[in-house]
Amino acid sequence: MNGKIICINKYIHKVLLSNNTIIDTRTRGKLRNNNVTPVVGDNVEVDVKNKTIEKVLPRKNYLERPLIANIDKLLIVMSTSIPVFSSYLIDKFLLIAYSNHIEPIIIITKTDMISVKEKMDIKKYINYYRKLGIKVYVNTSVKKIRQEFKDSTVALCGQTGSGKSSLLNKVDASLKLKTGEVSLSLGRGKHTTRLVELLEVNDGLIADTPGFSSLEINMDKKDLKKYYPDFNKPCKYRSCTHVKEDGCSIIELVLKGKIPSWRYENYIKFMEEVSK
Ligand SMILES: Nc1nc2c(ncn2[C@@H]2O[C@H](COP(=O)(O)OP(=O)(O)OP(=O)(O)O)[C@@H](O)[C@H]2O)c(=O)[nH]1
Ligand SMILES: [Mg+2]
Ligand SMILES: [Zn+2]
Known part of the structure; x- marks a missing residue:
């Protein structure tokens, strides 16, 4: 019978079967017949009698972090306060989403913890992302966010403590997911959620x-x-990397303020980070 892996805990793979029941299967590492390591989100063929996964069906996409396959939308959950807002991380997740043909959606959290001035600063980033055609919601827009879930497979991503589990609890109180305290001194959470589910x-x-x-x-x-x-946009050279070429039209747009400098600086950082 076909199904979808909804959670993996050590070698227990929880599969939601096509008849809407959930079965715990035991699978270790790679599957013998197609040498694939199953991940959450995988569509699989299950031997219900033996409780084993027989086959992983072809994937639409695959992310390593979070480790998940076959998603339609990536919700980038970004805090404005603790942990601090980071356009660098948002841009990185956008890169990951676009390169895997996944629609990115940005969710802003903890706006209740910042001043009006800080809100204005963050609004600049939000406006630019919206200009790029990306949906941006504040985590208080529960109805709109809930609507995004309809008939879709969605993965939440973002720093620990950014409010991913809290957001899901707001959308559906019956989930009762565990949420954590964020350590003020570190400005980081303590990894409350341990598994992709x-x-x-x-x-x-x-x-x-x-x-x-x-x-x-x-x-x-x-x-x-x-x-x-x-x-x-067309550049002087087709292979222009937009890093330091003379007459690069992208650098010109940055100088003119049409592309914000933060956006360009993140790009330069990524160019330095990728090795090949
Ligand atoms: N003030 C405020 N606190 C929030 C908000 N969203 C989440 N929190 C708090 O932030 C802390 C961390 O939230 P979680 O939902 O556990 O964060 P998480 O992203 O799931 O973290 P991990 O599971 O560790 O990745 C909790 O104490 C929440 O109550 C918000 O919008 N405003
Ligand atoms: Mg969590
Ligand atoms: Zn260029």
């Missing part, structure tokens, strides 16, 4: 995920610019 919310499947402390991008240097809709 797909939960049924509003006819969709939503993955709560553990936060992280670092995030890598795996792609070639030359491909980075492809995932910048705002960099999609």
Whole structure:
């Protein structure tokens, strides 16, 4: 019977079967017949009698962090206070979403903890992301966020303590997910959520995920610019990296203020981070 892996805890793979029942299967490491290590979100063939996963069906997409496959939307949960707001992280997640053909949506949390002045500062970033066609919601817009879950497979991502589990609890109080305290001195959470888990919310499947402390991008240097809709302008050289070429039209747009300097600086940082 076919199903979808909704949670993996050590070698127990919880599968939601097509007949709407949940079965615990035991699978260790790679599958013998197609040499794939199953992850949460995988569509699988299950031997119900033996309680084993027989086959992982082809994936639409696959993310390493959070470790999940076959998602439609990536909700980037970003705090404005503790942990601090980071356009660098948002831009990195946008890169990951776009390169995997996943729709990114930004959720802003903890706006109740900041001053009006700080709100104005963050609004600048939000306005730019909206200009790029990205949906941005504050975590108090529960109805709108709930609507995004309908008939979709969604993964939440973001730093530990940014409010991912709290957001899901707001959308569906019956989930009762564990949420954590954020240590004020470190400005970091303590990894309250430990496993990636797909939960049924509003006819969709939503993955709560553990936060992280670092995030890598795996792609070639030359491909980075492809995932910048705002960099999609003709340049003097077709192969222009937009880093320091003379007469680069992207650098010109940055100098003119059409592309914000923070956005460009994040791009330069990513260009330095990717090795190839
Ligand atoms: N003031 C305020 N606190 C919030 C908000 N959202 C979440 N919190 C608090 O932030 C802390 C961390 O929230 P969690 O939901 O556990 O964060 P998480 O992203 O799931 O963290 P991990 O599971 O460790 O990745 C909790 O104490 C929440 O109550 C918000 O909008 N405002
Ligand atoms: Mg959590
Ligand atoms: Zn250029």
